[in-house]
Amino acid sequence: GAGVSQSPSNKVTEKGKDVELRCDPISGHTALYWYRQSLGQGLEFLIYFQGNSAPDKSGLPSDRFSAERTGGSVSTLTIQRTQQEDSAVYLCASSLVSGKHNYGYTFGSGTRLTVV
């Protein structure tokens, strides 16, 4: 597609429920990233996919968070048993990467998750 598409744009969920956030990257971009941003803060790295390599999960805050990328394209970030501290904007980005991260990232508009 023309840009990175994320859905839903807003999600309100009850504490303890599971949520799935979707990201559709730019066609041809081999790298896909998930970040989250709490109110008024910078971006916190969560996970990174590059081609068929094993993902870099070093930023996932707990084992309640997981992500997959099917067919090297669409990615889903799943948060199980949501907690109020999970409330944030979840941002997905994609980029061209050939070993080095020396390209700019294209971000989606994000999913605003509110856990009540």
Added chain:
Amino acid sequence: SQQGEEDPQALSIQEGENATMNCSYKTSINNLQWYRQNSGRGLVHLILIRSNEREKHSGRLRVTLDTSKKSSSLLITASRAADTASYFCATVPGSGNTPLVFGKGTRLSVIA
């Protein structure tokens, strides 16, 4: 962990003035990038400067990089109300094999 730290945290200027935002980082970098964010949503890539470059221009934007001081600056000339946004610096640490690490951003307000 935060790699880049922007300064100031907030900046308010009159339309037509220049805006300068600074970024300091802690470790060696492969490249440094600046992004703009409107309304707390998606970020837009503005400019990338590699570790062997000292200055880059793009329209009204000028970015400098001083690797000896581990710092960068973003200058927006002749600012417009539409430049009101948060600006983030982000670094690719080390050899370039790890994703971008973002700072907390500078909130720029341009008053018409």
